[in-house]
Amino acid sequence: METSCLLVKPGRKRFKSLVVKTVFLILGRSFHAASKLDLDIKKEIETWDEGFKFMMKVFPESPSMIVEKRKGILVYRGSKGGSADLTIIFKSIESAFLVFTAQCGTCRAFAESRVIVSGDISKAMSLVRCLNILQRYLFPLFINRFILKRPPSMPWYKQFIRAYIYLLGVPFGL
Amino acid sequence: MLPSYYEFYNPVKIISGEKALDNLPYELNRLQVTRPLIITDKGVTDAGLVKTVIRAFAESGIILGGVYDDVPSDSSVTVVNDIAGVFRRNECDGLIAVGGGSPIDTAKAVNILVSEEGDNLFQFAGHDVLRRPLKPLVVIPTTAGTGSEVTYVAVIADPSRKVKMSFTSAYLYPRLAVLDPRMTLSIPPGITAATGMDALSHAMEAVTCLQKNPISDALAMASIDLIGKNLLKVVAHGRDEEARLAMSNAACLAGAAFSNSMVGLVHSLGHAAGGVAGVPHGVAMSIFLPYVFDYNMEKTAPDLARLLLPFGGPEEYANTPPAHRARRTIELIRALRQSLYDLCQLPRTLKEAEVSRDKLEAIARTAINDGSLTFNPVEVTYDDALLLLREAYD
Structure with missing residues (x-):
């Protein structure tokens, strides 16, 4: 008698997937808002070519976030748009969830090989510096102290940029 | 303290010690290599080290596919293409890098071209681009420093664009590293x-x-x-x-x-x-x-x-x-x-x-x-x- 062995279809992780999709949306819109106002981010992206595209995604294909440099600022292009010049790939939805819920910093995620980079490494270093600045806006200092090696400084006038990101950038994509 | 998560990988067989080099024909046989190409530089040849390697093949029945010893100290895509041509013309089936960082990186890059059967090295640049195992590569270091005999990276210059291209892939690990004291004495x-x-x-x-x-x-x-x-x-x-x-x-x-x-x-x-x-x-x-x-x-x-x-x-x-x-x-x-x-x-x-x-x-x-x-x-x-x-x- 032949042994029967049925195919197994693993389930979904809908909640974690939703959280990661939401954070990608917040990050994409925050990149756009911050690139218009923050001088440090402006200085970083000055060296990027016009039309330079970067993508963050979770293996194998989704969710994802695509951001493009257009007319000197970063523009959020949503989750679809083909290839990019630089791609940051989370190896699993669990890795992305750890990072996006501030349980694991970006530098620790790299150190634990939870994330891989495809593309020009020097551009990736520049992008990580932008990401660190952005995280400083998005999270309070006590969380930043946990997830960043050394949180970027936050002078008083940057509170206006933070307010803009929270009130107009993230909700309306401005 | 243990990290909360880590990865470790190293598939390289290491043979080390007195007369280690003389076991190379046996190891190549194990890897099913019958016609290896030696890649090295002039300094290594002038120091007589290539002769030492060739002597290790005496009585082995293996015919060497050639010795390419023109690798410069900063290897380039032109050199890689040149060596890939030699490899194909001489119908080689494996590579032996003898030297320091430059010949080793060059051999890794040549291996990409001859295994992927391509002629444009650029298309394989970056992290994890390679998708299949490469041909057997043996490394015989003649310096004690880079550790390239057990790493998965190669860096090759592209003089036309004035950039250095980096290749990283688990498939770039050599199959064998030979540590023989004779190779570093000089x-x-x-x-x-x-x-x-x-x-x-x-x-x-x-x-x-x-x-x-x-x-x-x-x-x-x-x-x-x-x-x-x-x-x-x-x-x-x-x-x-x-x-x-x-x-x-x-x-x-x-x-x-x-x-x-x-x-x-x-x-x-x-x-x-x-x-x-x-x-x-x-x-x-x-x-x-x-x-x-x-x-x-x-x-x-x-x-x-x-x-x-x-x-x-x-x-x-x-x-x-x-x-x-x-x-x-x-x-x-x-x-x-x-x-x-x-x-x-x-x-x-x-x-x-x-x-x-x-x-x-x-x-x-x-x-x-x-x-x-x-x-x-x-x-x-x-x-x-x-x-x-x-x-x-x-």
């Missing part, structure tokens, strides 16, 4: 010292940087122990076979450690100083090690303290109060650099390495975009890097 003291300090920097950064893990730690600590006992010996007495073999093993152990733990700021500054001012890699490592460890002290003191045991020996470790061990490790690195300067004038500062002061800004700018910086335990800005370079200048 290295002059200056290169012996610089490559030895390169190995030391690999091992020490492996223990102190963010991607460290228990396996890389064990390999790195064993490497530091061997370097502490043998580096000065081989610089002073180059014909000491036992010490030479110990240093080859140390470099290999450090290579296996750092290709899994990665390296940090010492290498970021070193890559930048090499690219901008032409400072040889090992020399740069030797210059920057103590300055970077001072800079990283706030986060790495416990790890630096642990290094004292393999580096200084058990008596030194026991006689140093626990609170002073990290600082003592740095003092011993400085003392080693001074001894190497006394023996063979290995530069201790950027000024001694003939770097002009006006290049420091460019080095700092390049260093903060180097990928190794990701794994440094302390954040580094442009201003921090520049300050460190000024300290290391004179």
Whole structure:
């Protein structure tokens, strides 16, 4: 008698997937808002070519976030748009969830090989510096102290940029 | 302390010791290679080392597919294409790299072209682009420093675009590394010292940087122990076979450690100083090690303290109060650099390495975009890097 062995279809992780999709949306819109106002981010992206595209995604294909440099600022292009010049790939939805819920910093995620980079490494270093600045806006200092090696400084006038990101950038994509 | 998650991989078979080279035909047979192509440089040929390799094939029945010994010190895509042509014309089925970093990286890149049957190396640049196992590659290092015989990286220059392309893939690991003391006996003291300090920097950064893990730690600590006992010996007495073999093993152990733990700021500054001012890699490592460890002290003191045991020996470790061990490790690195300067004038500062002061800004700018910086335990800005370079200048 032949042994029967049925195919197994693993389930979904809908909640974690939703959280990661939401954070990608917040990050994409925050990149756009911050690139218009923050001088440090402006200085970083000055060296990027016009039309330079970067993508963050979770293996194998989704969710994802695509951001493009257009007319000197970063523009959020949503989750679809083909290839990019630089791609940051989370190896699993669990890795992305750890990072996006501030349980694991970006530098620790790299150190634990939870994330891989495809593309020009020097551009990736520049992008990580932008990401660190952005995280400083998005999270309070006590969380930043946990997830960043050394949180970027936050002078008083940057509170206006933070307010803009929270009130107009993230909700309306401005 | 265990990291919450880590990965470790190294599939390279290592054969090491007296007459190790003579077992190469057997190993090639095991890998089903019948016509290997030797890739090396003129320095290696002139030192008579290629003859030693060829002699190992006597009575083996293997016919060598050729010896390509025109690899320059900074290998380029043109050389890679040229060698791939030789490989195809001579119907070779495996590669043997004999030399230091350049012939080894070249052989890895040639292997990409001949295995993927392509003629455009660019399309395989980057991380994890390769999708299938490559042809067997054997590495016979003739320096004890880079550890390239057990790493998965190759860097090749593209002169037309004036860039260096980096290839990283698990498929780039060689299948076999042969550590034979005969292959390193003729290295002059200056290169012996610089490559030895390169190995030391690999091992020490492996223990102190963010991607460290228990396996890389064990390999790195064993490497530091061997370097502490043998580096000065081989610089002073180059014909000491036992010490030479110990240093080859140390470099290999450090290579296996750092290709899994990665390296940090010492290498970021070193890559930048090499690219901008032409400072040889090992020399740069030797210059920057103590300055970077001072800079990283706030986060790495416990790890630096642990290094004292393999580096200084058990008596030194026991006689140093626990609170002073990290600082003592740095003092011993400085003392080693001074001894190497006394023996063979290995530069201790950027000024001694003939770097002009006006290049420091460019080095700092390049260093903060180097990928190794990701794994440094302390954040580094442009201003921090520049300050460190000024300290290391004179």
